[in-house]
Amino acid sequence: MDKGYTASITGVGSFLPEKVLTNDDFTRMLDTSDEWITKRTGIKERRVVENGATASDLAIEASLRALDDANILPSEIDLIVAATITPDCLVPSTACFVQEKIGAKNAGAFDLLAACSGFVYALSIARSFIASGAMKTVLIVGTECLSKITDYTDRSTCILFGDGAGAVVVQRGNGKKEIVTTYLGSDGSQADLLKLPAGGSKLPASQATIESRSHYIQLKGKELFKTAINNMVDMITKAATDNNMQVEDFDMIIPHQSNIRIIEAAMERLKQPKKKAYINIDRYGNTSAASIPIAIDEIDKGELLNPGDSVLLVAFGGGLTWGTSLIKW
Numbered sequence: 001m002d003k004g005y006t007a008s009i010t011g012v013g014s015f016l017p018e019k020v021l022t023n024d025d026f027t028r029m030l031d032t033s034d035e036w037i038t039k040r041t042g043i044k045e046r047r048v049v050e051n052g053a054t055a056s057d058l059a060i061e062a063s064l065r066a067l068d069d070a071n072i073l074p075s076e077i078d079l080i081v082a083a084t085i086t087p088d089c090l091v092p093s094t095a096c097f098v099q100e101k102i103g104a105k106n107a108g109a110f111d112l113l114a115a116c117s118g119f120v121y122a123l124s125i126a127r128s129f130i131a132s133g134a135m136k137t138v139l140i141v142g143t144e145c146l147s148k149i150t151d152y153t154d155r156s157t158c159i160l161f162g163d164g165a166g167a168v169v170v171q172r173g174n175g176k177k178e179i180v181t182t183y184l185g186s187d188g189s190q191a192d193l194l195k196l197p198a199g200g201s202k203l204p205a206s207q208a209t210i211e212s213r214s215h216y217i218q219l220k221g222k223e224l225f226k227t228a229i230n231n232m233v234d235m236i237t238k239a240a241t242d243n244n245m246q247v248e249d250f251d252m253i254i255p256h257q258s259n260i261r262i263i264e265a266a267m268e269r270l271k272q273p274k275k276k277a278y279i280n281i282d283r284y285g286n287t288s289a290a291s292i293p294i295a296i297d298e299i300d301k302g303e304l305l306n307p308g309d310s311v312l313l314v315a316f317g318g319g320l321t322w323g324t325s326l327i328k329w
């Protein structure tokens with residue numbers, strides 16, 4: 001990509017709903033066990049919204065925290081991108097609800113659908129607008145209420161997902177948390193591996209779609225699992241090559257939190273220590289587009305990195321979609 005201005009993450013925030021759904025809670029609903037879920041996924045608990053809360057409610061809280069962290073006013077935002085597969089509704093966009101609630105009166109706003117890769121896609125868009133000089137301040141938020149599209153009678157799927165939101169402010173480079181490169185990929189021929197069949201123009205909501213439970217997320221876990229490991233290994237290797245680095249040179253890898261076995265298997269194949277990959281899946285499960293920005297916020301607030309560290313974001317999700325971003329902390 002042509003380089004104009006550099007782009008930096010200047011503010012970070014996240015928000016998790018209070019209600020905790022533990023593995024033990026599932027044992028009261030389904031034929032499962034804490035041992036199976038922990039061993040097969042690394043997940044111990046996840047958060048879920050209550051009282052009708054929506055993706056925009058979570059996004060607003062995370063966004064306000066990110067704005068506060070960046071020390072900017074809502075009126076300074078040029079664009080809001082909400083990455084989500086659980087928008088409040090299809091029209092208007094969740095980004096527009098965020099725009100109104102935070103008072104971003106000078107911002108454009110739209111939603112981006114790239115499943116678990118949504119945040120990395122949005123970061124690439126933000127960087128491009130900043131680099132071209134077209135915009136000075138972009139707010140991106142990954143926000144998901146996956147509990148609303150989860151089939152709690154499907155034990156192999158429902159144990160994976162949780163709700164949450166993470167937001168970042170992207171502005172012209174200030175020498176910190178610079179978005180050095182981004183890379184995006186997709187393969188629509190594997191669309192069948194993860195889908196929510198009903199509710200769109202192909203299969204509008206009807207009594208039949210409700211009866212067939214087609215308005216819930218469906219995944220082919222085994223196939224996705226293998227593809228996810230291969231993809232993660234390939235993407236990390238490619239990111240190193242594209243940036244004239246060795247995989248060893250990444251000080252930290254922030255992967256989408258899909259399954260601890262996927263992440264650990266990829267680290268093993270790359271001959272990297274497991275602890276190089278940041279993990280919080282034990283506490284939040286898979287929060288799709290929210291998982292990477294929630295992790296960034298924890299790492300930032302916990303001061304787990306040093307200025308100048310090389311950090312690789314790596315995401316993979318439904319579509320299929322995937323992407324990486326190298327951040328110079």
Ligand code: ACO
Binds near residue numbers: 317
């Ligand atoms: N409790 C107990 N047993 C279970 C459960 C459960 N919750 N779920 C499934 N099982 C059983 C199955 O019925 C099966 O039993 P059987 O052998 O008698 O048939 C056995 O456990 C093994 O099932 P598998 O599906 O083979 O289990 P696997 O080890 O593959 O784990 C899982 C399933 C966790 C879904 C895994 O495949 C996975 O994580 N897949 C990848 C998910 C992913 O890539 N996500 C990223 C994209 S997500 C996004 O974009 C939103």
